[in-house]
Amino acid sequence: MTDTIFALSSGAPPAGIAVIRLSGPQAGSALQALARKMPPPRVASLALLCDPRDGAPLDRALTLWLPGPATVSGEDMAELHCHGGRAVIAGVEAALGAMSGLRRAAPGEFTRRAFENGRMDLNAVEGLSDLLAAETQQQRRSALMMAEGHFSRRIDQWRSRLLELSAMAEAALDFSDEDDVPDAQIESRMNAGTLTLAKEVAVILAAPSAERLRDGIRVVLAGPPNAGKSTLLNALVGREAAIVSDIAGTTRDRIEVPAALGGVAFLFTDTAGLRDGTSDAIEAIGIDRAHAALEAADIILWLGPPEDAPRHDALLIAAQCDQLGHAGRPGLAVSARTGQGMEALKTALLDRARSLLPGEGEYALHVRQKDGGAALHYHLLAAAHTDDLLVMAEELRQARRAIDVLTGRAGTEDMLDQLFSGFCIGK
């Protein structure tokens, strides 16, 4: 029989209230043993919890009895909302642990059971993981949509249409051995149906990146030595993260500083000043690193001459405008010292960031989901562009497999282990 698991699901004690959750076939009998009565399902009921071993009172708590399968884990569940003191929690947990068939949950085990019982697919699990880690409102919005299953439901719809197309292909193949072909146009009708589906799936490929949303939009500050990059970085992130001096070549390494502006997560990178022919070996390494950072940048703030900008979409900054003015210098006039132009720069950054992040009612996708979507799209297109029924049926089979990977129906066990172990205990 499956173990019944329990864990403290609320935050670290001491706290006002501690929520201990149970999930598994013995959740009900364990609750009955502690509370000495069974509350009606899904109604919060006050009870004096006593240790079944000696009858000693443990705590007065609010109890919930949630019979499965309509629960988050898909199993019978119970919740004990106790006082949040360490000794209370330890006492209740010790009483639970002494019952046979009950044990402490591993990290993410409640969610793993939800996944295994088909209550959540892999996409919803990832959304939940992102929701627990969300620090900005934008991260929260996208993760919540994912956790609530918006994307999962869309994939389910694609899956049923794909199954219909597959069934048509297999049926047509069966008939093709016989002379009286029931539908002469079957291939072209199937091509059209598959192409429509492929076009819908293509939205996955263009979706904003969840990694970018989580880790921050990568903004790289670059330009010649002494341009004022480090000073500008410090002004943007609001602290002295990088050393500033009037010695050219002060910054040698990449300095990465995460910061949220206007509710959006950014990862700012300060780089070594770019110049040719330095004789300093360490500075030369720094310059190489600066080039590598520029390659991976989402947004470049370029503080040098416009003609030397590393990319045509770099945001041109006329830095130190309090001292150098901006006549004849294209770009946004900014002074990190006086604050002139700083608001305009932040607005420009947010405008650019918005195009890389999910808009209202949209969600971001992880590399895993995009890769899965790309495989699905590839096989659908291949099926849409062949008039050979055998090839079509095989491509549709591959597409079904890609969908199963996307939802986690087909997945490697170690990937799942890694995902669930990233959760906290009690989730």
Ligand SMILES: Nc1nc2c(ncn2[C@@H]2O[C@H](COP(=O)(O)OP(=O)(O)OP(=O)(O)O)[C@@H](O)[C@H]2O)c(=O)[nH]1
């Ligand atoms: N007046 C004025 N001086 C500035 C401003 N920004 C930077 N400076 C000065 O310019 C000098 C160089 O600034 P840094 O921020 O170290 O320049 P950097 O581009 O990081 O230089 P490297 O790290 O050597 O490549 C320092 O003396 C700063 O105080 C500004 O907006 N106004």
Ligand SMILES: [Mg+2]
């Ligand atoms: Mg510097």
